[in-house]
Amino acid sequence: KDVKGKTAFITGGASGIGLGIAKAFYNAGANLVLADIRDDLLKSAAEHFDDPARVLCLKLDVTDREAYAAAAQQAEDKFGKIHLLFNNAGMGVGGPLAKLGFDDWDWGLGVMIGGVINGLQIVLPYIRKHGEGGHIVNTASKAALVPVTAFSIYGTAKAAMLGLSESIRGELAPENIGVSAFCPGPVQSNIGETGKIRPDKFKKDTGLLETEVQLAERPVSDLWMSAEECGERVLKGVLNNDLYILTHPEFKKGVEEKFNAILKSFPDEPINEERAKAIAFLLRN
Numbered sequence: 001k002d003v004k005g006k007t008a009f010i011t012g013g014a015s016g017i018g019l020g021i022a023k024a025f026y027n028a029g030a031n032l033v034l035a036d037i038r039d040d041l042l043k044s045a046a047e048h049f050d051d052p053a054r055v056l057c058l059k060l061d062v063t064d065r066e067a068y069a070a071a072a073q074q075a076e077d078k079f080g081k082i083h084l085l086f087n088n089a090g091m092g093v094g095g096p097l098a099k100l101g102f103d104d105w106d107w108g109l110g111v112m113i114g115g116v117i118n119g120l121q122i123v124l125p126y127i128r129k130h131g132e133g134g135h136i137v138n139t140a141s142k143a144a145l146v147p148v149t150a151f152s153i154y155g156t157a158k159a160a161m162l163g164l165s166e167s168i169r170g171e172l173a174p175e176n177i178g179v180s181a182f183c184p185g186p187v188q189s190n191i192g193e194t195g196k197i198r199p200d201k202f203k204k205d206t207g208l209l210e211t212e213v214q215l216a217e218r219p220v221s222d223l224w225m226s227a228e229e230c231g232e233r234v235l236k237g238v239l240n241n242d243l244y245i246l247t248h249p250e251f252k253k254g255v256e257e258k259f260n261a262i263l264k265s266f267p268d269e270p271i272n273e274e275r276a277k278a279i280a281f282l283l284r285n
């Protein structure tokens with residue numbers, strides 16, 4: 001696989017991990033579509049790329065289907081084809097259950113699941129139609145593998161990225177379209193600015209406004225991975241067509257414990273061979 005001359009559509013591409021991915025793919029020769037809800041970050045992101053002919057910056061809220069469809073069309077009009085989709089837009093919405101309101105769930109799942117589904121429904125047909133193959137990366141998180149207590153909206157949305165990626169991978173493989181679930185640990189980014197992008201319509205039934213002010217004050221550690229390194233790992237994962245793209249071996253033990261717990265929870269009974277035949281269509285080999 002080679003990404004030279006291919007076009008990458010990156011949601012949340014103006015900042016953090018999305019911008020890191022953009023840099024890695026740009027350096028490998030890809031054209032970029034950076035789609036982001038924040039104008040200010042789109043402007044500063046554009047300055048990282050010296051050839052404006054290879055970069056299209058679009059202000060887009062991934063939950064707005066009409067605008068998303070128009071953005072995908074604009075991308076195709078400019079570059080001719082779209083090959084790569086990065087469903088990456090997201091934010092740090094979450095807190096203890098006692099603080100959550102419907103606005104938090106609707107906003108969090110609306111962007112981090114709904115926005116991804118919009119990407120699939122809208123951009124995938126563009127990738128399919130030219131027949132050259134491509135790749136979809138869904139940004140999940142370490143939180144999809146090892147849960148974070150009192151962060152259930154985020155955990156729910158990110159686990160959905162695993163289920164989604166695993167479900168569609170086999171389906172798209174015959175068209176040479178790869179699928180990866182990207183599960184990074186802590187990365188240096190602007191995710192602390194989550195409160196800035198919460199739309200007014202999601203500010204009534206929520207107990208998280210104060211939490212989001214505190215999140216903005218949380219220092220970003222130098223020990224967190226740089227977004228650029230993340231981007232390089234994603235590039236490698238795409239070139240390798242890895243289903244899971246992971247960054248931090250620190251979380252391996254937690255994953256091991258989780259899967260051991262799942263394995264232990266199976267009923268300790270012999271397999272019913274007749275039943276196994278009847279449900280063979282559901283068994284993965």
Ligand code: NAI
Pocket residue numbers: 011012013014015016017018035036037038041060061062063088089090091092111115139140141142183184185186187188189190191192193197
């Ligand atoms: P970031 O805040 O630097 O970048 C996220 C970008 O998404 C921002 O530019 C934001 O404006 C954009 N965005 C948010 N809502 C949007 C919407 N409705 N439509 C379009 N764009 C929207 O944060 P970061 O950390 O780079 O986050 C990127 C992804 O990585 C998110 O999905 C996040 O959950 C995930 N992630 C982040 C980790 C971290 O430690 N920073 C770890 C694991 C996953």
